[in-house]
Amino acid sequence: MNLLDLLVYPERFFSALGEKEPDLKIPAVIALAGAIVAAAAGYAQSSLFSEMFSGMDAGAGVGAFMGIMAAVGAFFGFLVIWWVVMAGVFHVISMIFKGSGKFARTLASTGYGLLPTVIGSVITTLILLTYLPRISVPVVRNLQDPAVVQNAMQELMLDPAMKEFTQVSMAISILFLVWSANIWIFGVRQARGLALKQACITVIVPVTIFILYLVYVTFSGFLIPGGA
Amino acid sequence: MDHSGIVLLLFAAMIAIIPVSAVEQQTAAAQVMVTNVTLDPQVFMTDDTGTVTVEVINNGAQSVAISRVTMYDEKIRVQSRAYDTTMYLGAGNRMTFTFTVSAPVPDGIYYPVFSMDFRDAGYLRYPVKLQVQDKPLKVSILSKPDVFTGGKKEQVEVLVGNPRDNGVSGVTVYPAGDGIEASPSSIFIGMIAPDQSQKVTFAITPRQSSSLEIHVDYMNGINSHAEVIQLPIDLGKSKRRADPILSNIQIERSGNTYSLTGDVNNAGLEVANAVVITTGDSVVPVDPYRKYVVGTLQPDDFSAFEVTFTAEGTERVPVEVSYKDNDGNLYTTTTIIDIPLTKPGAQGTGELPIAIIAVILACAAVIGGIVWYSWRKR
Numbered sequence: 001m002n003l004l005d006l007l008v009y010p011e012r013f014f015s016a017l018g019e020k021e022p023d024l025k026i027p028a029v030i031a032l033a034g035a036i037v038a039a040a041a042g043y044a045q046s047s048l049f050s051e052m053f054s055g056m057d058a059g060a061g062v063g064a065f066m067g068i069m070a071a072v073g074a075f076f077g078f079l080v081i082w083w084v085v086m087a088g089v090f091h092v093i094s095m096i097f098k099g100s101g102k103f104a105r106t107l108a109s110t111g112y113g114l115l116p117t118v119i120g121s122v123i124t125t126l127i128l129l130t131y132l133p134r135i136s137v138p139v140v141r142n143l144q145d146p147a148v149v150q151n152a153m154q155e156l157m158l159d160p161a162m163k164e165f166t167q168v169s170m171a172i173s174i175l176f177l178v179w180s181a182n183i184w185i186f187g188v189r190q191a192r193g194l195a196l197k198q199a200c201i202t203v204i205v206p207v208t209i210f211i212l213y214l215v216y217v218t219f220s221g222f223l224i225p226g227g228a
Numbered sequence: 229m230d231h232s233g234i235v236l237l238l239f240a241a242m243i244a245i246i247p248v249s250a251v252e253q254q255t256a257a258a259q260v261m262v263t264n265v266t267l268d269p270q271v272f273m274t275d276d277t278g279t280v281t282v283e284v285i286n287n288g289a290q291s292v293a294i295s296r297v298t299m300y301d302e303k304i305r306v307q308s309r310a311y312d313t314t315m316y317l318g319a320g321n322r323m324t325f326t327f328t329v330s331a332p333v334p335d336g337i338y339y340p341v342f343s344m345d346f347r348d349a350g351y352l353r354y355p356v357k358l359q360v361q362d363k364p365l366k367v368s369i370l371s372k373p374d375v376f377t378g379g380k381k382e383q384v385e386v387l388v389g390n391p392r393d394n395g396v397s398g399v400t401v402y403p404a405g406d407g408i409e410a411s412p413s414s415i416f417i418g419m420i421a422p423d424q425s426q427k428v429t430f431a432i433t434p435r436q437s438s439s440l441e442i443h444v445d446y447m448n449g450i451n452s453h454a455e456v457i458q459l460p461i462d463l464g465k466s467k468r469r470a471d472p473i474l475s476n477i478q479i480e481r482s483g484n485t486y487s488l489t490g491d492v493n494n495a496g497l498e499v500a501n502a503v504v505i506t507t508g509d510s511v512v513p514v515d516p517y518r519k520y521v522v523g524t525l526q527p528d529d530f531s532a533f534e535v536t537f538t539a540e541g542t543e544r545v546p547v548e549v550s551y552k553d554n555d556g557n558l559y560t561t562t563t564i565i566d567i568p569l570t571k572p573g574a575q576g577t578g579e580l581p582i583a584i585i586a587v588i589l590a591c592a593a594v595i596g597g598i599v600w601y602s603w604r605k606r
Binding site for chain 1: 567584587588591592595598599601602
């Protein structure tokens with residue numbers, strides 16, 4: 001198994017896998033690696049919330065709790081959304097084209113295709129670490145008032161450094177998502193026995209929708225759970 | 229000559245001699261005249277008591293027998309008794325008669341009559357001019373601060389003028405009032421001549437809002453008089469006092485400790501001594517700058533300062549600036565400063581850094597190349 005083929009020449013990679021029983025170990029490792037990176041990014045981002053609630057007596061506790069929750073949420077968010085849900089979407093769409101093949105094979109192909117996304121996550125996490133000290137964090141002193149918390153969140157999202165990071169993160173995520181989509185096309189084609197055109201439609205439609213959603217939430221200021 | 233003849237002769241001689249003696253007495257009395265009249269005080273005030281001293285001289289060559297000397301008037305009350313004892317005023321001699329009088333009358337000029345009765349020679353009547361003038365001393369405040377401040381010593385200048393036609397004596401000025409300290413406690417001026425004035429200065433230190441009374445006691449002859457003027461004292465802020473203003477305030481947070489830095493400017497007109505800056509009760513001052521001692525700030529002078537504190541459950545920090553004036557009075561001003569709701573960051577510039585753009589472009593180029601390559605190799 002040559003991971004370079006997976007990244008550069010996916011058709012040859014998946015052809016090499018042939019019709020063997022799908023092995024989920026490596027895709028799971030890739031997905032777990034992505035989940036760990038997402039958890040690390042989530043924990044790093046949660047430091048902003050620790051600062052946000054530091055004005056309260058229980059601010060330190062709230063910050064630590066939110067850090068753990070962010071890491072756990074990002075970890076499972078990546079595993080579920082980016083691997084299982086994405087594979088499910090591909091599998092369901094491919095049914096339209098009467099695709100054949102087990103879901104495990106689709107799951108394995110999708111997991112392999114996550115490798116560029118994991119690389120993108122590593123890059124955006126490193127960039128996040130450079131942006132964190134530059135972000136001005138609003139301090140919330142009254143957690144009982146939802147309006148205060150909402151205003152603080154909005155203020156955080158509108159922070160120039162935060163906006164800048166969000167846009168950079170979005171651009172890199174989209175680029176690596178395109179790369180992953182390129183791999184998914186050949187993977188899904190192989191896994192579901194589709195024509196290339198059918199495989200393109202199966203992958204490009206949900207990915208395009210996702211990219212549009214990503215662009216939308218980036219400019220409307222809404223975070224994606226587990227997103228890189 | 230028999231006895232009856234002798235008696236008749238003596239009787240005739242007495243008849244001849246008696247008219248000659250009365251004439252001589254009248255001639256001698258005519259030489260008595262008033263030479264000087266002295267009043268003390270020179271000018272009376274209403275209800276004043278004083279003395280009128282009349283000096284007479286006998287310019288004749290014979291002594292004059294005086295049977296009674298008195299003074300009388302309808303309005304001016306003569307309190308002393310008349311001189312009822314027969315006395316002789318020798319030739320060329322002087323004699324003074326003093327009468328105690330009081331003047332329970334309004335302003336005006338009165339003429340009580342000095343009367344001297346001669347034995348067998350008529351009398352001397354002499355109206356004495358006695359002026360009653362009910363003008364008291366005039367007291368005025370020459371200068372005072374616009375606003376008195378509690379515990380702060382201020383200079384008050386008082387002018388005491390004498391509008392009367394005679395001088396007054398024993399003039400003493402002293403301030404009084406609730407919660408008021410004065411230095412000196414009183415000033416003795418003494419005599420103030422007619423149409424003259426004297427200026428005195430007191431250092432007044434009020435402790436509370438009250439009324440400052442300037443008392444002036446004086447004597448007109450033997451009569452005590454007093455004048456009082458009142459000066460209301462409402463404690464407030466002096467227009468000239470030092471006025472520390474905080475500016476260029478910045479709050480930075482490091483862990484749970486806030487560091488507040490800024491400048492303190494003296495925007496007042498007086499010097500602020502021993503300026504100390506600290507934080508108020510709602511926060512907890514911590515080292516290294518629990519308090520910051522600035523020292524002396526001249527008017528228009530400024531100094532940087534820094535205080536460190538922790539703040540839990542509060543969004544504001546009271547910054548207290550205390551200083552002393554030249555009298556050592558302590559003043560404290562408190563400025564409430566909002567603790568910023570944001571943790572200060574370096575902020576974005578609004579433009580993507582070149583390195584980031586390079587990373588994105590590199591990624592785009594690499595990924596684009598890979599995708600193109602993967603499709604080209606099919």
